[in-house]
Amino acid sequence: MFKIRMKFTKKGYMVFISHLDLARMIERTLRRANIPLAFSQGFNPHPKISFATALSLGVSSDGEYIDIEIEEKIDIDEFERRVTEQLPEGVEIIQCMYIDKKSQSLTSIVEYSTYIVKCNVENDVTEDVIRKKIEEFLGNEEIMIYKTVKKRNKIKNKEINIRPMIKELGLIDKNDLTCIFKMTVATGEQGNLKPDVLMQKVNELTILSIVSESIRIQRLDLYAVKNNQLVTPIDISASL
Amino acid sequence: MKKLDLEELLFKVEKPARYIGNEINAVKKDLKDVNVRVGFTFPDVYEVGMSHVGMHILYYVLNKQKDIYCERIFAPWTDMEACLREKNMDMFTLETHSPIKDMDFVAVTLQYELSYSNILNILNLGKIPIKSEDRKEEDPFVFAGGPCAYNPEPLADIVDIFVLGEGEEVLLEMMDSYKKWKGTGKTKKDFLESIAHIGGVYIPSFYDVKYNDDHTIKEFEPKKEAYPKVITKRIIENMDEVEYPDKVVVPFIDIVHNRAIVEIFRGCIRGCRFCQAGMIYRPMRQKSAKTITESAKKIIEATGYEELSLSSLSTSDHCEIEGIVRGLMDEYGDKKVGLSLPSLRLDAFPIEIIEQIQKVRKTGLTFAPEAGTQRLRDVINKGITEEDLIGVVKNAFELGWTTIKLYFMIGLPTETYEDLDGIADLAGKVIDAYYSIPREKREKGLNVTVSVSSFVPKAFTPFQWHPQDTIEQFREKQSYLKEKLRNKNIKYSYHDNKTSFLEAVFARGDRRTTDVLIKAWEKGCKFDGWGQFFEYDKWMEAFDECNIDPHFYVNRKREYDEVFPWDFINVGVTKKFLEREDRKARDEELTLNCRVKCAGCGINQGLIGGECECLK
Numbered sequence: 001m002f003k004i005r006m007k008f009t010k011k012g013y014m015v016f017i018s019h020l021d022l023a024r025m026i027e028r029t030l031r032r033a034n035i036p037l038a039f040s041q042g043f044n045p046h047p048k049i050s051f052a053t054a055l056s057l058g059v060s061s062d063g064e065y066i067d068i069e070i071e072e073k074i075d076i077d078e079f080e081r082r083v084t085e086q087l088p089e090g091v092e093i094i095q096c097m098y099i100d101k102k103s104q105s106l107t108s109i110v111e112y113s114t115y116i117v118k119c120n121v122e123n124d125v126t127e128d129v130i131r132k133k134i135e136e137f138l139g140n141e142e143i144m145i146y147k148t149v150k151k152r153n154k155i156k157n158k159e160i161n162i163r164p165m166i167k168e169l170g171l172i173d174k175n176d177l178t179c180i181f182k183m184t185v186a187t188g189e190q191g192n193l194k195p196d197v198l199m200q201k202v203n204e205l206t207i208l209s210i211v212s213e214s215i216r217i218q219r220l221d222l223y224a225v226k227n228n229q230l231v232t233p234i235d236i237s238a239s240l
Numbered sequence: 241m242k243k244l245d246l247e248e249l250l251f252k253v254e255k256p257a258r259y260i261g262n263e264i265n266a267v268k269k270d271l272k273d274v275n276v277r278v279g280f281t282f283p284d285v286y287e288v289g290m291s292h293v294g295m296h297i298l299y300y301v302l303n304k305q306k307d308i309y310c311e312r313i314f315a316p317w318t319d320m321e322a323c324l325r326e327k328n329m330d331m332f333t334l335e336t337h338s339p340i341k342d343m344d345f346v347a348v349t350l351q352y353e354l355s356y357s358n359i360l361n362i363l364n365l366g367k368i369p370i371k372s373e374d375r376k377e378e379d380p381f382v383f384a385g386g387p388c389a390y391n392p393e394p395l396a397d398i399v400d401i402f403v404l405g406e407g408e409e410v411l412l413e414m415m416d417s418y419k420k421w422k423g424t425g426k427t428k429k430d431f432l433e434s435i436a437h438i439g440g441v442y443i444p445s446f447y448d449v450k451y452n453d454d455h456t457i458k459e460f461e462p463k464k465e466a467y468p469k470v471i472t473k474r475i476i477e478n479m480d481e482v483e484y485p486d487k488v489v490v491p492f493i494d495i496v497h498n499r500a501i502v503e504i505f506r507g508c509i510r511g512c513r514f515c516q517a518g519m520i521y522r523p524m525r526q527k528s529a530k531t532i533t534e535s536a537k538k539i540i541e542a543t544g545y546e547e548l549s550l551s552s553l554s555t556s557d558h559c560e561i562e563g564i565v566r567g568l569m570d571e572y573g574d575k576k577v578g579l580s581l582p583s584l585r586l587d588a589f590p591i592e593i594i595e596q597i598q599k600v601r602k603t604g605l606t607f608a609p610e611a612g613t614q615r616l617r618d619v620i621n622k623g624i625t626e627e628d629l630i631g632v633v634k635n636a637f638e639l640g641w642t643t644i645k646l647y648f649m650i651g652l653p654t655e656t657y658e659d660l661d662g663i664a665d666l667a668g669k670v671i672d673a674y675y676s677i678p679r680e681k682r683e684k685g686l687n688v689t690v691s692v693s694s695f696v697p698k699a700f701t702p703f704q705w706h707p708q709d710t711i712e713q714f715r716e717k718q719s720y721l722k723e724k725l726r727n728k729n730i731k732y733s734y735h736d737n738k739t740s741f742l743e744a745v746f747a748r749g750d751r752r753t754t755d756v757l758i759k760a761w762e763k764g765c766k767f768d769g770w771g772q773f774f775e776y777d778k779w780m781e782a783f784d785e786c787n788i789d790p791h792f793y794v795n796r797k798r799e800y801d802e803v804f805p806w807d808f809i810n811v812g813v814t815k816k817f818l819e820r821e822d823r824k825a826r827d828e829e830l831t832l833n834c835r836v837k838c839a840g841c842g843i844n845q846g847l848i849g850g851e852c853e854c855l856k
Contacts, residue, residue, distance in 0.1 A: 016256035017492045025492055028264070028544030031575075045576050059252055086544070087263055088492075213251070 001038055004068045004079060006096040007234050008124030010061045017056035024089065026066065028090040038069040046191075052106035052222055052233065053187055054196060057138065063113075063221035065106050065233045067099070099237040108234055110226040112167060113187040115195040116218045120177050122209035127174045129233075133206040134169060143201055162201065165193040177210075184230070187222065241329065241337040249327070253319045257493045258286040261334035264490040265542065266364070266528050267303040267310070268308060270337070273391040275307040275422065276415055279333050279343035279380070282351075283358035284769070285561040286314045290489070291497035293551055294386065294407075299484035308415055311335035312489075313346070315358040315767070316365065319637045324365055328611035331365035332565075343380045348399070348805035350388035353746035354394065354739060354769035360761040363398075370758060372400050372445060377428055383414075387674070390473075391521050391699040393805040394749040396444035400432065403440055404809060405473030406506070408482055410440045417480060436467050449751055449805075453854055455792060456805040457750065472810040475847060479506065479527045486538035492544070499547035499580065500539045504532050508553040509834035509854050511841075512610070513621045513825050516693050516698040517553055519813050522843045523833065523852045540577060550688070555581050556589040557835075565593055586626035592697065595732065604643030604687075605636055611652060618828045619654050621821070626666065634673045643672045643687045644670055650717045651695035651709035652827060660717060663690065664724035671729050689731045692721060692739025693738035698747050699806045700813065702821035705798040711737050742768060744794040750805040753793070755786045814842035 017025065027047055030037055039045040048069035055061055080096050088094070126132075137143070143163045149156050165186035172179065173180040185193040195217050203210040223230035250256035271277075280299055282289030289295060295312070295402055302310035311333035324331065330339035332625060346368065348359055360370050363382070371373045372382070383401035384392070392402045397556055401412050423432040432443050446467045450458040454848065476482045484503065491498065508517065509522035527535075534547055548568065568579055572768075579597050583785055586594075586607060594605070610616045611625055617624060633644060648663050667690050674686045694714050697703045709717070714737035725732040745753060760782035766772035783790050798804075800819050807815070817840060824831060831839050835854045844852050 013250075013257075013260040016250050016260050021492045021494070024494075025264075027546065031544035031546065032264075032541070039576050045818050047576075057256070076793060086264075089262055131756060230710075 001101055002070050003071050003097055003099050003101045004070065004076070005099045005106075005234060005237055006066050006068060006083075007094040007232075008064050008066075008087075009092045009094060010055060010064055010090065011092075012060075012090035014088065014223060015058055016059045018057050019051070022055075023049070023051065025091075029083060029086045030068065031089075032086040035068070035079065035082065036071040036074070038071050050105055050107070052110045053118065053192075055219060056196075056217075059115075059195075059217045059219060061219035062094075063232070065110075065222060067103075067106055068224060069101070081153050095234055097234065097237065098127075102209065107189055109233060109236065110188040110222045111182050111186065111225050112189060112223040112230060114168075114182065114184045114220040114223070116172075116182065117181045118197055118216045118218075119179055119199065120211045120215075121179055121183075122177070122213035123207065123213060124177060125208065127171060128161075130171050130179065130206075133208065134171060137202060138163075138166065138169060139197050140205075145197060145201060145204070160182055162193050162198065165191050166198065169198070179210075182220075184223075212223070241332050243337070245329065246332075246337055249320065249329075251254060252323055254317065255286075255493060258314070258317065259320065259334065260310075260331075260492075261337070264544075265487040265490055266489050267299070268302075268335070269309045273306065273308070274309040276345075276418055277338075277343045278308060278345045278347050279303055279313045279340050279787060280310050281313040281340075281348045281359070281362060282315075283348060283355040283362060284315050284767075285317055286491075287493065287495040288380065289314045290491050290495045292349070292351065293501045293503060296485050296488050296501075297483070297503075298407050298411060299489070300349075300487070302411065302415070304483065305412070305415065307419070307523060308369070309335070311338070311343075313340055313362065315362055315472065317354075318686070318767075318773075320584045321361070321365065330367055331362055341368050341380060343376050344422070346380045346382050348382065348384040348386075349528045350384050350395070352769060353388055353394075353743045354774075356746060356757055357400070357704055357761045357765045357768055360758065361766045364761075370761075371397050373397070375400075381428065387516065387520060388746075389854075390516070390809060391747060391749070391806045391810065392442060392444065393449075393751045394746045394753045396751045397754045398757075399444065400428075401435070402442040402444065403474070404442060404471055404811075405440050406446040406476050407474070408476055410438060410474045413438050414441065420603065439734070441474055442471045444751075447808075457807075460803065460805075460808050470808055470810050471813065472847070475523075475812075476506070476525070477848065479525045480531045484531075484535050486535070486542045488539060488543055488648065490543045496537055497549065499549050500536070500543055500545035501551045502532055502535045503527065504550050504552045504555065504558050504561075506552070509557055510554055510731070511621055511821070511831055511833065511839060513619070513702040513821055514610070514649065514695060514698075516701050519700050519818070519841075520811050521553065522812055522841065523848055524854045526558055526853065529567070532564055533571075537571070537842075540572070543600070546574065546576065547580060549580040549582060551582070553583060553699060554585055555583050556585045560592065565597070569596060578619050585624070586632045587624055588639060593747070595639050595690045605633075606647065607633075608646040608647040609666060610647065610649050610659040611655075611659060612648065612664070612666055613659045615828055616652060616655060616659045616662070617778075618830055619825045620652055621825070621831055623830060623833065624702050626669070628674050628840075629666070630669055633670050637674050637677050637682050640683045640776075642674075642683045642685050643689075644672070645691060648690065648692045649695045650692055650721070651714060653703055653706045657717075660721055661724065663721060667725060667727075667730055671727065674729075686729045687731070688729050689723055689733065692732070692734045694735050694737045696740055696744045696747055698729070699804065700809075700811050700818070702802065702825060703721055703819045704818065705800065705822060707795045708741070709795045710795055711741055714740070714745075733824075736771060736774070739768065739771075739774055741790070741794055742776075742779055745790045748805070749793050751794060752788055753784075756782045756788050756790075810846070812843035812847040814839075 021182040037047040051069045052065040142161045147158045172182045224236045381400045384399045385403040417435045452458045505526040507521045610622045697706045763778040
């Protein structure tokens, strides 16, 4: 058994397929590429492919990761070439490498994502004002959101403080009414903050009047934390 | 459509991937190299249309021609329609996102009557006039084929060209004529004239219909002598030589049948008297085991599908089915490609093989006795007995199955309440069979689904003369069954009979029903096959305003000498044969399947020479 970690993009029209669709597409791609996939045992065998974290419909990404388990070792460049040939437009391999088969799963290591968020605002405020507003926003010790959680058919309203989930948030560019923000937020099992939720909160607590339909989100990369530093899932494996 | 404009819409709709195209194996061509553009239209939502194997075949056949570009068109869901209308944007194709009016042909597949209103909606969204006579020289031709084209008349004023029968050859013949016509500056009518003689082609505007005082048809006449009086359907003679797609478009989103499909034969030997497919697709023509296995290999390699399905009207009737299934299981078991065998007559197939296919995950077995008593099963020529059924079911319970589905129809000719009792009895016997097996030898959790649909008499069947039950009759029968089927092990489901009523109008409708269709669409009717959108009252208003009585088409008993709207079509099976079958039905007399004895349906006198393949 061997394990390959693959980093890839999801762009163009491919942003319109869901996480489940992506999983199915990847499996069929690997089958077409004739990759000797390893399958789970049991009633309904399925290939051992595991994702880091789901990407919302409509969000593009430069940094998606999966781990693929295979039965026989093949040359990694050969793997990349064969898979690339079969991938649809919009999904492109950035890097792949063999990792230790006992490596921790992607879901257990990923803690942060960096996003770029582009949106239009109704009120033309200067960059300085926006930066000040963001600073004030981040100055709050608590930023509460309400989340409805379904548990065993019961719908519960949960109050969550998202402030600890925001590692970084800043305006990086502004052109007329179009603003571009960059943010690093918690992602994964320990805590997950979606950029649109954060932007909605920014909108509520500042005077920016963001046009919600105009929000476009791009994920730049995923990160694990090692020695208090953010490292990508590829780098963390490479450094072992 | 510009990519940016489309993207704006995609952020607003549910399931945007319905509209993106660009799937694996979707055909890309440079429009500079293309002479003829065909918009293959399935008038339902993407997930339904993409599941249809006929579309994949014709898409492949047309696109194999360098200078033809076949693109796909599906009915936009209501949210996308609202966006298009709001922005005044045109209905578009999936491959190039071009306006559909840029096509040379809008080619519509007619799979069920309740999709007709969607055709009108798609044309309108594409800014193409709905009636043929309103379309201009620069508008595309609208052509149509598929099973419902065997009664083309309800769409006669809308469709320019119908193609009857299997399309692989006739489509290319038509395209050849089109290429000769295109650029000559001649009129669209000239083109239609040039193809009127091609076998299987029906140009409705070249024919006149006259009616009797009682509203039945008096005569159906070509406007010129040069036009054929009878249109004969097309068939592919050699199924081993016909093109079959390997590079099938693989959808990104989940669709109704999300798997590789290999066709194993066309036609059917069974001759069930209610079944249109069993008549119109005759004769039975098999693909050889070699062709099937090769197709399976190629399609799995080209798509990466994890499941393969063998498709036909009655899978177990392929002469070599057991060998084929075993071969495929040997080949693909290790590769974890699943196999599914729909339309299997379980009385005619070893259940041990099904067990091997389903291995541990026993998904349930489906049986279609269609009627509750032996008497009625004989009337409809469903040669299946209670002993057959109970025998197989018992065997299945012993092997660990617990989920059984039973399909029935109500409203069949000669049906009485005794036959309805029979449905409940049969379901009861299935339950008894389960409990007759010692507790330790059966799995827990018996689950019997009784699914009851309402019979719709169809053209070119022995029951084409029969009235459909009224909505009230259906309703009474459904609630009677509901009472009868009260049992903790039984789940009872039935169809909305108002949609069956509408289906029955168009299944045997004539040219006068076109106006009703247009009127109903104007009132907002669309997606009539989808319960949440079907608006019976609007349809009834439309009938009313057009002064058309739907009961004339649905609930009227026809005489044997009545001229039907579809009589000018030769499907190979003769009207005499259908009449003979109907008389035999009344006498509760069976007709043996074609392989045992030729029933003399007529298919081998004209369409094909000599004996049918199934007798050889």
